[in-house]
Amino acid sequence: MDKNxxxxxxxxxxxxxxVGSGISGGWAAKELTEKGLKTLMVERGRPVEHRKDYVGEGVKAWQMPFRGKVEKAIVDEQHYVQQKCYAFNDATKHFFGNDKDYPYSTPKDKPFDWIRGNQLGGKSLLWHRQSYRWSEHDFTANARDGHGVDWPIRYKDIEKWYDHVEIHAGISGSAENLEILPDSKFLPPFEMNAVEKEMKARIEKKWKTRKLIMGRTAHLSVPAPHHTAQGRIQCQTRNECQKGCSFGAYFSTQSSTLPSALATNNLTIATNSVVHSVIYDPKTNRATGVRVIDADTLETREYFAKVIFLCASTLGTTQIMLNSKSESFPTGIANSSGALGHYLMDHLYGAGASGRVEGFEEEYYSGRRPTGLVMPRFTNYSEMNPKFLRGYQITGSAMRQGWDTFSQQDGFGADYKKAIRSAGSWIFNLGGSGEMLPRYENQVSLHPTLKDKWGIPQLHIECDLSENDWKMFEDIADTCAEILEGIGVKDITKKIDAKKDWHPGLAIHEMGTARMGKDPKTSVLNGWNQAHDVPNLFVTDGSSMASCASQNPSLTYMALTARAADYAVQQLKLGKI
Incomplete structure (x- = not known):
C-alpha cells in the first residue's frame, strides 16, 4: 500500500x-471516492496491510508456544473480554482490541461483552461472513407489534442496493425463492455433506414450512472476473479466515472495498487517530469535521470536511455522538429526540440441541467449509407461537467427531490409540439466532467520572434480557430438539448458554442506539441514514438499525451505506447539505 x-x-x-474502516466504513470510502469525493478515512487503530500483516496466517497450532492458547498473563491484563470470542486465539489476538486501553462499565447484574477490532479494516478481518438480506417482514416488524418505531424504509427501497453490494463483495448461496429470506445475487453455494443432505430431506418431508439450505456467505466459491481483477481468488476452505486471508477469498475492507477506494486516488487515511467528537457549527447547523487524539502521543488535532459519515461500529459511533456536546446539543450531537444511546439490541445466540446420527460410517468430507446450514425463520411467520413476539432462524451442520473429543474420554492401550486415529460418530447440531426487541431501557451512556487513556468518557452499558428473550431461548432449544428427534437423531442434548456464560454482546451483532425513524421526535436518523438534526451527518453502521431481525446484519449495513453515500453525494451536488 502506498505510504503517501x-x-x-x-x-x-x-x-x-x-470515521471507521470496518465493513460500513470501507463501503462508505469506496462509494464516496468512486463518486469523485476527496475522502479522509479516520481509524483509531493501527494500519494493517493486506497479506503483509496477517502474521498468524498459515501458522499451525503446534508451531505456537501454547498450541494456539494465549498466555494467561496477557489475557488477564489485555484481553479479559475479547478472549470470550470464538475467534480469539494466539494467531488472531492482534486483531482484537486491548481491554485495558478500551474500558467500559456495566451494572454487576447486567454484564455485556463488547468485542472490538481496532485496526484498519476493523472487524471486517474477524467477522463470520454470514450474509443475508432482510425481508419486507423484517422492515415492517416494529409497525406490526408496536415495539420500536416503524422503519422509514421498506425492502423495495434497499433491494437494488443489496444487488449492488452483493455483486462486488461476492456472496455464495442458493436461490430458494423464499419471501422470508430474499435471494441475493449469488455465486455458487458450497456443498452439503452426505449427512446434511439426508437431514435436509428428512426435515423437509416432515415439515412443509421448514426448509434447510446452505448458509449464504461472503466467500468466493467461484470468483467472477471482477473479483479476480481485485486480486481475489477462490476460497481454499482452510478455516483460517480470522487470521486474515491473503487469497482475498472472503470479503473484507483490505481485500475488496479499500483497493477500490484507493484506485480512485481520492482516498487519504489517518490511522492511530482516536475520534473524540464531531465538530459542530451552530451558525450553519452543520458538522464541520472531527476532533481526534493521537493514539500514541495523545496530541489533539482536527480534520474538516463537508460531509461526515460515522461508521465506527454501533457503540463506537454512539460514544462519539454522545461526547459531541454543544449548546445546541447538550446531550450529544443530533440528539434532540433523546433516543441516542437507547434501544440497544444484540442477537440471541447459544440455545440449541445436538445429537448423534446413526450410520454413514463410510462417509466423510473434504476441506473446512466456511459456512454451515440455515433454516430460515418459520416461527411467528408460517408457524405461530403466542408465547413470545418475533422469531428466530436456525443454523446447523453435520460433522464427524475428531481426535480432540478423546481429551474428554477415558481410555488406554492399543484399541484406544486406534480409536483416536479413526473418525468418530456423526453429530448433527442446530442452534438459533433470535430477535431481541428494541427496548428503551437497554442503553449506553457516558460514565460521569471514568475516562479512557485518551481522556474520553467511558461508555456505561446497561443491557438485559427481557421475558420475551428468555421465552425465545427456551423455544429455540425445544424446537431444535424436536427437529432432531423427528428425523431420527439419537442421544439428543439441549443447551441454553444464556443461563450460564453467554451475555449480550457475544453475538457481536450489537445494533440500535442511533436508530432510523420517520419522526425526528423519536429517532436520530431519517430513511437515508441522515441525522434529522444535522443534514450533513450520516450514520450507517449498526447503530442506525431500528430493529434487529434474526438474520446476520452486516450485508444490510453494506447496502444501507452504499445507498446513503449515493444520496449524500446527490445532496452535496445540489447544495442542500
Missing amino acids: IYIIKSTEIFDAIV
Whole structure:
C-alpha cells in the first residue's frame, strides 16, 4: 500500500470524512471516492496491510508456544473480554482490541461483552461472513407489534442496493425463492455433506414450512472476473479466515472495498487517530469535521470536511455522538429526540440441541467449509407461537467427531490409540439466532467520572434480557430438539448458554442506539441514514438499525451505506447539505 496515502496533520477541507474502516466504513470510502469525493478515512487503530500483516496466517497450532492458547498473563491484563470470542486465539489476538486501553462499565447484574477490532479494516478481518438480506417482514416488524418505531424504509427501497453490494463483495448461496429470506445475487453455494443432505430431506418431508439450505456467505466459491481483477481468488476452505486471508477469498475492507477506494486516488487515511467528537457549527447547523487524539502521543488535532459519515461500529459511533456536546446539543450531537444511546439490541445466540446420527460410517468430507446450514425463520411467520413476539432462524451442520473429543474420554492401550486415529460418530447440531426487541431501557451512556487513556468518557452499558428473550431461548432449544428427534437423531442434548456464560454482546451483532425513524421526535436518523438534526451527518453502521431481525446484519449495513453515500453525494451536488 502506498505510504503517501497516510497523513497525520492536514489543513485540507475534504469533501467527506469517514470515521471507521470496518465493513460500513470501507463501503462508505469506496462509494464516496468512486463518486469523485476527496475522502479522509479516520481509524483509531493501527494500519494493517493486506497479506503483509496477517502474521498468524498459515501458522499451525503446534508451531505456537501454547498450541494456539494465549498466555494467561496477557489475557488477564489485555484481553479479559475479547478472549470470550470464538475467534480469539494466539494467531488472531492482534486483531482484537486491548481491554485495558478500551474500558467500559456495566451494572454487576447486567454484564455485556463488547468485542472490538481496532485496526484498519476493523472487524471486517474477524467477522463470520454470514450474509443475508432482510425481508419486507423484517422492515415492517416494529409497525406490526408496536415495539420500536416503524422503519422509514421498506425492502423495495434497499433491494437494488443489496444487488449492488452483493455483486462486488461476492456472496455464495442458493436461490430458494423464499419471501422470508430474499435471494441475493449469488455465486455458487458450497456443498452439503452426505449427512446434511439426508437431514435436509428428512426435515423437509416432515415439515412443509421448514426448509434447510446452505448458509449464504461472503466467500468466493467461484470468483467472477471482477473479483479476480481485485486480486481475489477462490476460497481454499482452510478455516483460517480470522487470521486474515491473503487469497482475498472472503470479503473484507483490505481485500475488496479499500483497493477500490484507493484506485480512485481520492482516498487519504489517518490511522492511530482516536475520534473524540464531531465538530459542530451552530451558525450553519452543520458538522464541520472531527476532533481526534493521537493514539500514541495523545496530541489533539482536527480534520474538516463537508460531509461526515460515522461508521465506527454501533457503540463506537454512539460514544462519539454522545461526547459531541454543544449548546445546541447538550446531550450529544443530533440528539434532540433523546433516543441516542437507547434501544440497544444484540442477537440471541447459544440455545440449541445436538445429537448423534446413526450410520454413514463410510462417509466423510473434504476441506473446512466456511459456512454451515440455515433454516430460515418459520416461527411467528408460517408457524405461530403466542408465547413470545418475533422469531428466530436456525443454523446447523453435520460433522464427524475428531481426535480432540478423546481429551474428554477415558481410555488406554492399543484399541484406544486406534480409536483416536479413526473418525468418530456423526453429530448433527442446530442452534438459533433470535430477535431481541428494541427496548428503551437497554442503553449506553457516558460514565460521569471514568475516562479512557485518551481522556474520553467511558461508555456505561446497561443491557438485559427481557421475558420475551428468555421465552425465545427456551423455544429455540425445544424446537431444535424436536427437529432432531423427528428425523431420527439419537442421544439428543439441549443447551441454553444464556443461563450460564453467554451475555449480550457475544453475538457481536450489537445494533440500535442511533436508530432510523420517520419522526425526528423519536429517532436520530431519517430513511437515508441522515441525522434529522444535522443534514450533513450520516450514520450507517449498526447503530442506525431500528430493529434487529434474526438474520446476520452486516450485508444490510453494506447496502444501507452504499445507498446513503449515493444520496449524500446527490445532496452535496445540489447544495442542500
